[in-house]
Amino acid sequence: DVKVTQSSRYLVKRTGEKVFLECVQDMDHENMFWYRQDPGLGLRLIYFSYDVKMKEKGDIPEGYSVSREKKERFSLILESASTNQTSMYLCASRRDRENTEAFFGQGTRLTVV
């Protein structure tokens, strides 16, 4: 079974802090994704990566950056956390760039105070 693991389930950070959300997958998948989920807005794509050191902006990249130094790990970085980044963050991976099944991690509920 594919396993996608996010480093924290719950996180509380202060405004202005630099925040790292980590995601690791164990199935040698090429593609990894970061989404955020907010009530009334659904799931929105922040960034995705289709190879090591490659990244593409999603629909809402502002205020975020990402890092993919190794194939299995995809990090989401909040350079200076703000209260409007309080959200549920979901990481996903899949084998190919298209037409393959996606698998999600357990989610990280981030609160910025």
Added chain:
Amino acid sequence: GIQVEQSPPDLILQEGANSTLRCNFSDSVNNLQWFHQNPWGQLINLFYIPSGTKQNGRLSATTVATERYSLLYISSSQTTDSGVYFCAVEGTYKYIFGTGTRLKVLA
């Protein structure tokens, strides 16, 4: 871009009842998945179903790609089926999610 609509938005059932959840999408897609989001927030894969019909225990799904819809059937519902059900379709290299159906199954 592709629009994904799910219905109904909310559903309350008694344990043992059957239900059908619908997902309509606005354009041709190559890929469609159904997920169940549990109370802790994790998205659990139910079906990867670009077309055709699949069954897994009490759940089954049908996608009619030419008519741009997919259906998720839940039979003999249990309280553990409660949560939010999402369909997601593949846009350009990424998934586009519907707004979900929130299901509550009462004991």
